[in-house]
Amino acid sequence: MNIDNPNRLATEMVDESKGVFRVARDAYTDPDVFEAEMASIFEGGWIYVCHESQIADHGDYYATQAGRQPIFLIRQADGGIGGFIDACSHRGAVLTRARRGTMKTIMCRFHGWCYDTTGACTLIKNEAGGWPDGVDRGRFSLRAIPKVESYKGFVYASLSGDVPSLGEALGESRAFIDLMADQSPDGMEIVPGNQSYMINGNWKLQAENGVDGYHVSTVHRVFARAVAKREAMGDKGEMRKTEAARITGEVETGVYDLGGGHMLLWAQRGNPEVAPLAEKLDWLNATYAESKVDWMLRKGRNLFLFPNVFLMDQSSTQIRVIIPHTVDRTEVRTYCIAPKGESRKARAARLRKFEDFFMVTGMATPDDMAALEDVQRGSNGRLAPWNEMDRGVGKAIPGADTATASLGANPVTSNPDWDSETLFHGFYREWARVMR
Amino acid sequence: MKNNKIKMENLLYLEADLLDRQQWSDWSALYVEDCVIWVPAWDSEEVLVDDPEISVNMMYLVGKPALEARLHRIASDDAYASLPLARTMHAVTNIRVVEDRGAEIDVSSKFTVLSLEPRRGKSWRGGWYDHTLVEEGGALRIKRKKITLLEDVIDGTVDLYQI
Numbered sequence: 374m375n376i377d378n379p380n381r382l383a384t385e386m387v388d389e390s391k392g393v394f395r396v397a398r399d400a401y402t403d404p405d406v407f408e409a410e411m412a413s414i415f416e417g418g419w420i421y422v423c424h425e426s427q428i429a430d431h432g433d434y435y436a437t438q439a440g441r442q443p444i445f446l447i448r449q450a451d452g453g454i455g456g457f458i459d460a461c462s463h464r465g466a467v468l469t470r471a472r473r474g475t476m477k478t479i480m481c482r483f484h485g486w487c488y489d490t491t492g493a494c495t496l497i498k499n500e501a502g503g504w505p506d507g508v509d510r511g512r513f514s515l516r517a518i519p520k521v522e523s524y525k526g527f528v529y530a531s532l533s534g535d536v537p538s539l540g541e542a543l544g545e546s547r548a549f550i551d552l553m554a555d556q557s558p559d560g561m562e563i564v565p566g567n568q569s570y571m572i573n574g575n576w577k578l579q580a581e582n583g584v585d586g587y588h589v590s591t592v593h594r595v596f597a598r599a600v601a602k603r604e605a606m607g608d609k610g611e612m613r614k615t616e617a618a619r620i621t622g623e624v625e626t627g628v629y630d631l632g633g634g635h636m637l638l639w640a641q642r643g644n645p646e647v648a649p650l651a652e653k654l655d656w657l658n659a660t661y662a663e664s665k666v667d668w669m670l671r672k673g674r675n676l677f678l679f680p681n682v683f684l685m686d687q688s689s690t691q692i693r694v695i696i697p698h699t700v701d702r703t704e705v706r707t708y709c710i711a712p713k714g715e716s717r718k719a720r721a722a723r724l725r726k727f728e729d730f731f732m733v734t735g736m737a738t739p740d741d742m743a744a745l746e747d748v749q750r751g752s753n754g755r756l757a758p759w760n761e762m763d764r765g766v767g768k769a770i771p772g773a774d775t776a777t778a779s780l781g782a783n784p785v786t787s788n789p790d791w792d793s794e795t796l797f798h799g800f801y802r803e804w805a806r807v808m809r
Numbered sequence: 810m811k812n813n814k815i816k817m818e819n820l821l822y823l824e825a826d827l828l829d830r831q832q833w834s835d836w837s838a839l840y841v842e843d844c845v846i847w848v849p850a851w852d853s854e855e856v857l858v859d860d861p862e863i864s865v866n867m868m869y870l871v872g873k874p875a876l877e878a879r880l881h882r883i884a885s886d887d888a889y890a891s892l893p894l895a896r897t898m899h900a901v902t903n904i905r906v907v908e909d910r911g912a913e914i915d916v917s918s919k920f921t922v923l924s925l926e927p928r929r930g931k932s933w934r935g936g937w938y939d940h941t942l943v944e945e946g947g948a949l950r951i952k953r954k955k956i957t958l959l960e961d962v963i964d965g966t967v968d969l970y971q972i
Contacts, residue, residue, distance in 0.1 A: 412959075419892065471853050471854045471855065472853065472854065474853065480841040482958075564863070564864065564865055565852050565860075565863075565864045565865065566849070566850035566851070566852050566858040566864040566865030566866060567850060567851075567852065567860050567865055567965065568850055568865065568867065569961065569962040569963070569966040570962065570963040570964070570965070570966075571823065571962060571963070571965070573929065573965075586937050590887055594887065595882055595884070595885050595887040595888045598881065598882075598887075599879070599881045599882040599885070600878060602874075602877060602878050602881045603874045603875060603877065603878035604874075606873070606874035606877055606878075607874060608872060608874035608875060608878075644914075661913050704962070708865075709865050717862070719861060719864060720863050721862045724862075724863065724864070724865060724866075724869075725869065727865060728865065728866055728868065728869060732850075732865075732867060732868075732966075732969045733963050733966050733967065734848065734867040734963065734966070734968070735868075736866055736878070736888075739889075739890035739891075739966035739967075739968065740888055740889035740890045741889075742890065742965070742966055743889040743890040743892075743928060743966070744889050746928060747928070763858075
């Protein structure tokens with residue numbers, strides 16, 4: 374690590390000077406790089422926190438980490454969303470007792486100080502006689518997070534006030550966020566039940582894995598076979614039938630570098646008629662342009678929003694949040710997001726497909742995790758310092774292809790083959806830019 | 810059903826032993842065709858989901874084909890997370906009859922599983938079993954098994970044979 378400029382090494386870790394695109398494996402293993410990432414990326418810009426439906430009513434809160442700092446978002450009495458450092462102004466105890474809950478009055482369980490949902494200190498226990506001249510409660514307001522904004526129900530926070538608007542930061546990815554957010558006239562909701570898991574791996578490996586089409590035909594072929602076996606044995610799947618065409622490689626695919634580090638992977642769905650959303654086809658056709666309905670229903674999509682969330686919409690629908698703990702330990706929180714008001718049958722099908730593929734207790738995600746953890750272990754081989762990410766480089770075109778042009782989105786590059794790694798170039802260029 | 814505690818205990822011990830010995834088809838044969846294995850997910854640190862149909866579950870396997878798909882993956886020699894398979898030791902204790910309805914009997918117990926995974930080392934997991942047992946063809950069989958896994962944040966991966 375360069376003492377004068379601790380971020381210098383990080384910027385040298387993305388190397389395009391040899392005519393190939395490569396990323397230094399130290400980027401996954403160097404604790405100094407991790408500290409710089411926390412300061413520059415996770416505490417220095419927008420990060421995804423939660424979905425609005427998770428904090429629907431006054432006092433509902435959601436607690437997480439922004440980099441190394443504990444934070445929580447809370448629904449205020451006027452319907453706004455407040456964001457605060459999760460620490461009592463008095464002696465610093467964390468104020469939330471769980472990852473999610475409700476507290477109209479925020480009471481510190483240590484000495485009993487209270488705050489309202491605007492962060493104002495409303496009560497100091499035994500205040501009278503505590504200070505010779507009384508005390509100004511105004512100076513004990515909770516430390517507000519500089520920026521909290523929401524785009525179509527997806528709530529973001531930034532510990533730095535010096536950031537572009539959320540809309541600007543999401544840029545070209547917004548057209549693809551809309552494909553998930555606009556699936557119901559009643560809005561979207563998080564389904565009860567969720568799963569968090571810990572990976573022995575760097576957070577960027579999780580960011581790569583979720584939009585890496587190239588691993589699917591090796592790592593997940595066993596998933597396709599297991600599901601085929603279930604159906605051959607007479608499982609009456611119907612709408613629960615899991616889609617495997619994208620795994621066996623029989624369909625059109627593509628990847629986009631959307632700019633700003635955002636990435637998209639898509640594959641044509643083999644049997645979109647079994648998609649839970651298919652029951653809304655008439656409403657979709659009456660409401661949106663044909664190209665948007667086609668993208669919503671017939672193209673399975675994994676959207677990565679820099680730096681820490683996936684919106685996945687393929688056999689089921691998932692929000693996957695990445696929370697880095699240390700350079701080689703990463704928490705992932707997964708939620709099923711679904712259209713409000715969908716039928717019980719569609720909801721059940723969506724959930725069974727979610728459990729099949731997306732859960733770490735399911736039949737696919739464990740295999741992703743094992744592969745990722747093996748990359749983490751292999752990256753300690755210092756004598757072999759580089760990961761190459763150039764597959765499909767000849768197939769990339771600048772700007773939009775026909776498919777994305779129909780949505781009005783304008784990627785940095787488009788590539789008609791999900792075995793291509795050109796989308797990672799956008800991720801790592803943005804990473805290097807922010808770390809500079 | 811004749812409330813034969815020794816028979817019930819033996820079935821639960823046998824199930825645990827077959828999983829540890831990786832005798833998958835013998836294990837699966839302990840279940841009736843329309844069996845259910847349900848591992849509910851935690852909705853928060855304090856609340857477990859209660860309606861498996863319309864909630865996210867860690868596992869909700871309905872019918873023998875769903876079990877067989879999981880076993881197929883485990884035994885495939887092609888599932889990254891199961892290469893190599895973990896070595897496990899299931900201990901089942903506190904076996905107690907909750908309700909005897911004649912044709913079916915509900916039995917509750919506690920479990921701990923020591924799992925040695927080549928990639929991740931040792932994990933020690935625990936929780937509660939709730940079995941519903943039935944008599945079929947003169948033998949006691951498992952109709953339903955609810956596994957309440959205490960972990961709400963899973964460190965690593967958990968497969969069917971590790972809980």
